[in-house]
Amino acid sequence: MSLTLYAHPFSSYCQKVLVALYENATPFTYRKLGPDDPAAGAEWARLWPMKHMPVLVDGATPIVESSVIIEHLGLFHPGPVQLVPADAKQALGTRMMDRFFDNDVMTPMQAIVSDHLRPADDRDPYGVARARAKLDDAYRWLDGAIAERHWACGDAFSLADCAAAPSLFYADWVHEIDASFGHVRAYRARLLARPSFARAVEEARPFRNLFPPGAPDRD
Numbered sequence: 219m220s221l222t223l224y225a226h227p228f229s230s231y232c233q234k235v236l237v238a239l240y241e242n243a244t245p246f247t248y249r250k251l252g253p254d255d256p257a258a259g260a261e262w263a264r265l266w267p268m269k270h271m272p273v274l275v276d277g278a279t280p281i282v283e284s285s286v287i288i289e290h291l292g293l294f295h296p297g298p299v300q301l302v303p304a305d306a307k308q309a310l311g312t313r314m315m316d317r318f319f320d321n322d323v324m325t326p327m328q329a330i331v332s333d334h335l336r337p338a339d340d341r342d343p344y345g346v347a348r349a350r351a352k353l354d355d356a357y358r359w360l361d362g363a364i365a366e367r368h369w370a371c372g373d374a375f376s377l378a379d380c381a382a383a384p385s386l387f388y389a390d391w392v393h394e395i396d397a398s399f400g401h402v403r404a405y406r407a408r409l410l411a412r413p414s415f416a417r418a419v420e421e422a423r424p425f426r427n428l429f430p431p432g433a434p435d436r437d
């Protein structure tokens with residue numbers, strides 16, 4: 219069955235899925251969402267009225283939720299890089315780290331970014347301060363968790379690293395990872411050097427001017 223991805227290159231959750239696709243050189247049709255292609259946007263809204271990206275269509279079946287999409291790819295379009303371990307017990311650890319990156323890094327990062335999109339009178343300094351504190355908690359915990367690991371769950375690149383790459387990439391932009399969290403900084407650098415994520419970052423580079431808080435001049 220042929221695969222079609224509705225996504226935007228600058229979106230963190232879309233990058234998470236793009237990393238999985240690039241890891242295995244999985245062929246797909248890229249329907250880029252944006253003002254240049256209103257037809258793609260209309261198809262996407264029909265496929266998933268919640269209007270979250272990314273959406274993958276496999277044949278005629280839409281699949282939503284980045285983690286589910288990556289699990290789907292592993293089951294129906296496997297490649298040499300197995301992103302979710304076949305062993306059910308080992309897979310639990312991978313899914314736990316995937317949830318950590320989505321819930322504890324991506325969510326507070328998005329809260330800070332979204333605050334910049336609010337009208338000036340409707341900003342939420344309390345929510346932003348809480349999000350910054352949550353990111354510090356996440357960085358602190360992660361620094362210990364990965365101290366002796368190359369990737370999020372050990373030696374093998376996994377679903378959890380697909381989630382980690384864009385979440386740490388953008389989280390560091392809005393709330394810099396303190397130098398005292400050296401393991402997290404080094405892990406983020408390893409993710410940036412991974413060819414699949416490096417490609418996603420390059421493809422997103424032309425959109426940096428759209429980053430609501432303003433993109434830093436690095437990475």
Ligand SMILES: N[C@@H](CCC(=O)N[C@@H](CS)C(=O)NCC(=O)O)C(=O)O
Pocket residue numbers: 229230231232268269270271272282283284285
């Ligand atoms: N839980 C979803 C989250 C997807 C998500 O939040 N995507 C963002 C782009 S990074 C989005 O679609 N934002 C627009 C919206 O939620 O209306 C997933 O894992 O796919």
